[in-house]
Amino acid sequence: MEVFKGIPVSAGVVIGSVFVLDDARRRIPRRTIRADQVAREHQRLEEALLASITELEDIRDRAESELGTEAAKIFAFHLGVLRDPSLTKPIHERIEDELVTAEHAVSVEFSRVAQMFAGMTDASFQTKVDDVWDLDRRVLKHLIGEHMTELSKLDQRAIVVARDLTPSQAASFERDKVIGFATDAGGKTSHTAIVARALGIPAVVGLETLTERAPDSAEVIIDGDRGVVILNPDEETLEQHRTYIERMRQFRITLSEQATLPSVTKDGVEISLLGNIEFPEEAESVVENGGDGVGLFRTEFMYLTNPHEPTEDEQFEAYKTCLRLMDGKPLVVRTFDLGSDKQTQERSEIPERNPALGCRSIRYCLQNLPMFKRQLSAVLRASALGKVKVMFPLVTNPLELRQAKMVLEDVAEDLEEEGVEFDREVEVGIMVETPAAAVMASTFAREVQFFSIGTNDLVQYALAVDRTNERVANLYSAAHPAVHRLIKDVVRAGRRHNVPVSVCGEIAAEVEFTMLLLGLGLRSLSVTPSAIPAIKRVVRSVDIPQCERLARKVGSFDSERQVAALLRDETRTVIPEAFDGRSVD
Ligand code: PEP
Ligand code: MG
16 A cells, blocks of 8 residues: 555545556656567657647748748757657667657657757757757657547546646546546646536645556545545555545535525625636536526636637537526626646647746737637627626736727627627626736726636735646645735725625635635635535634634734634634544544
């Protein structure tokens, strides 16, 4: 039995068998083949090289027409390397001599070339190292793509173990086949983690070395509550976990009884509980869990789970589905939040060095106006069918917001000319998820009708910690006092300008933070649908002065550890059942 400690990202415990999913970015393990399989591996390699070359030629042509010949030259180097027999010949030889898979031979040779460039004294050669890794990823993607399809053929329930998963990979899991997953990389609010919660499957990330240790079909326990993975558990451990699973099942039944109860504090203050969704069908589970509407529709998932941008009509149908399932409840549509970890860099035409600080979210939309307009048109058309609001992500300056609003106006005028019906009073809001937006909340408040605080990114940018990077995961903490001060500023600006403020980051779904958020003045929270009952339980068990006292005390601390411990203790006194079950050790 081996125990791995990682980061818990999606609650629940499951016991099952391992399915190792190769990923284009991992170090490819050395897998040997039989002599009669050599020809097939040569052929796979040739096909992958050809597919990569065709893909690069396309990108080069597009870059040339859109960005000019200079930009296109970058790809000339890439194409030159892939066509160079001094690279491809040693890969073929390695397959033949060492009897290894094409992907292993590719990864070894590319790593040799990258090291060669890295060792050169001339800086211009050193910059080629990234290009080589990029090519390595591209070729491996074509080779390992086969294994990815095998996942869709998975004929029994399994636990996926991978070096890393992209949000779109996780989103394409079949819910009844993949019962949990564990990855070496990743952080608590990475989008892959968010998808796991949406799918309702237990998940642990940041396990660092699990893929090296876990063979296919091994028995494994994924404990998404404590962030633990147990490989080849003994009988006693299995029994303990089976008991725990049953106890939590009973707890969830009790919680589900909350769905129909009103969301009010003991002193009668109403708290609006909304749902975050990634897929239109999830709107149903918002209602089932007792939510008051959708506070965040992460529409980019429609794109990420598709090889192409969804058409305007497909988007319109998706929004219509949400509205129908929610029966009159409001829907906040966040415009495409693509980029960063939500446009996998493999798919991106020109990979960015620092994508979290790059062309993502509203920036990406403003640079891709036809796409942006198609989305806004679909949203406006849907606004004729129910209460729809538009929300722009990652806004950092007022000019950007004004530009986005102008595009919305243009689209509205076009629809008007065409005689298409829509809500002319559609509300426009922004995600407050950068320190810039939080600090300037008063300025933004004059130009929007609502704010939604995206703490996942706000923590990332305020603390300068990549939300997907397991190596700094210990520094990523929503309990940091700097984050609370920013939230407080936004709430205050909202009050002053009569602009409602909600929180839609993952912090809103964590019972430990509910009292603090209420104490900081929030009256609306948007959370993953399955978390609504537990949050409602806390809301119904507290009064506002008690929460304000807690917020004041938290405000006097200067360390996130102290804050986290206090929040946990206070919440435990209010809702001990949520913690009781966690005593399996
Ligand atoms: C956030 O940043 O808090 C948020 C809700 O948006 P996302 O997690 O999709 O970036
Ligand atoms: Mg965000």
